[in-house]
Amino acid sequence: MAEIVLRDIEKFFGPAYVIRKLNLTIRHKEFVVLLGPSGCGKTTTLRAIAGLEEIDSGDILIDGEPVQRLEAGDRDIAFVFQLYALYPHLTAYENIAFPLRATRESQASVDAKVRQVARSLQVEHLLNKRPAALAGGDMQRVAIGRALVRRPKAMLMDEPIGALDAKLREEMRTELKRLHLENGSTTVYVTHDQVEAMSLADRIAIMNDGVLQQVGTPDDVYHRPANLFVAQFVGSPVMNIAPAVLATDGNATRVALGGGPGFEFPAQLAGRIARIAAASSGVTLGIRPEGVLISLTETPGHIPVDAHLIEPLGAYDIVDLKIGPQLVRARTPSGFVARAGDRVWARLDPAKTHFFDAETGNSLHTGSGDGAN
């Protein structure tokens, strides 16, 4: 069992807060990713759980026990850093075995454990090598092996694959996930890379400026972002946002971006959007590139726009559309729009359109984006 509870955690550096009123429960066997830009407080939070950083107020509980007064070494938690931190003079085998040397385990038991971990990390053939002779990915595998060998209650990882090249990162992502399935240790993982967060996490906790923004499954944060920060931090290309002007005439609701022409929205949304618009100071519309639908011929319900720029990404294209004063990016099949400058017809998928309060940035929960799956 290892459940980690963070209750009202606060941390200050002088008058500036690094973490503010953070509440988060990491369930037994759960893989939670702390995601955010640099300086958001995610690493400080992780280090606080590990006992490498003091907090100013709040409680950290592991399996219900407050651990603030416990030394890092007594918390039964393993830590993996971005930089491998291996002993250069020891072989991979001795590096992995190191945490067991302090215990009174028999040589046979140590050997069995090291070999088992090495097998699951596919580094058995490297056990006699020193770190200097290993490639980056293998060094990190050994570092993870050293963390796993004690079978700790929880694993904390700080950007463990951030220093690797793109291809290796992809492979390591899969390996880390499989490893977690096998070991089932409660894991807290810090990254600024939303792709890593989306692909690894059971739940993602997104932080900005020391404040927790949203906690949810990858589906939740992608399809139901709580605010503009989350909306634009998760997903690539970034979610399009633009000030929206809502107008209702009869049954139809029209939503215009900036000063541009209006898109039609279904009648059942009309009332809700109108009420929200009346209540708030302004509305910001958000839509991911895959929610912007393009037709090459004039189509009812679509408005004519110019394809300003085409970014071919191989598997698909990103087409920058000029809608009034706004640039809006659409995702299309590769080669769908032939040339930059072409006239196309666009509409916004109401099921993938989000509305936010322009002032607070909070989602207005019109429910329109909720069907997006």
Place this chain on the structure above:
Amino acid sequence: MAQIRLANVTKRFGSHAALDDLSLEIADGEFFVLLGPTGAGKTTTLRLIAGLEKPDAGTIEIGEQDARHWSAAERDVALVFQYYSLYPRYTVRQNLAFPLKSRVRNYSQAEIDARIARAAKTLRIEHLLERKTDRLSGGEMQRVSIGRAIVRDPRAFLMDEPLSNLDAKLREALRAELKELQMKLRGTFLFVTHDQIEAMSMGDKVGVLNQGKIVQVGTPNEIYNRPKNTFVASFVGSPTMNLIAAEMSERRLVAMSGKLQLPAPGQTGQGPVTIGIRSEDIRVGPQEPFDASVHDIENHGVEKIVTLRVEGQVFRATVPAALALKIDAPVKFGFNVEKLHCFNAAGERI
């Protein structure tokens, strides 16, 4: 603006050849991206063109003239680096004016003002002109660096990973802005990066560099759809192209201990080959011919990337976000056979 041509250029640092008999042509007004991993020789190429390094062999032409003996200033190319090298105590206006104040140019104050105004408008930094550069955000600083390059009319723009230090959102925005700027100026751009997305999205042409040699030059479409060898195939595209060891006999490809049998598209021959297939060209569904089990599922929001396992071998497929899958459950998969790539034992495309 000018065309740039490198012919048989070799550059050594000690015994190490950073560039090895490299030839490259960048057309006038072209957005050329030099793409490669760290240490491939990208920055060295750029510094040779800028006149910051001298080649050990080969010729460098700028605007169809031999530029080998020109000084860096005479080459008249503008450089933008990854780290914005701005004067911190100066205002944005003073930073932009700096390259125009050189005595060789002798511009009038009115001309300088007009050029700064034009560059500032293009880059949308007009409101920042009187601000000191240490008060700017990263994106603003990089815009000012680019502004300093465009205030004069250089023969070419050379950019060394200018977007690498910016966050993802800003990088995306500046990608489009740079491409737009190049189209507006009709400038010759040489853009160096290790990021294949930047190369694909901005380049008219992409040159893939590895270990000091040009591996392939082509449009983004050519590089992605007809990679010349397994290096290009696995360097461009995300997720990485699946490369699967196979055996070709007659007109069939056999892989994964015989579990996978495919018609060899067009080629004949015998012996070991490598099959390349991109994740979006693998289909998953009950009507597909081959059996696999689900090794991993990554939710990317807009789609899922699923790692499939056959006989201990893993490979990736892109599937719709709504497709329900379970780890370690059996699934069926198939290939979009026209999109199959085939490489020989040396890794060259066949």
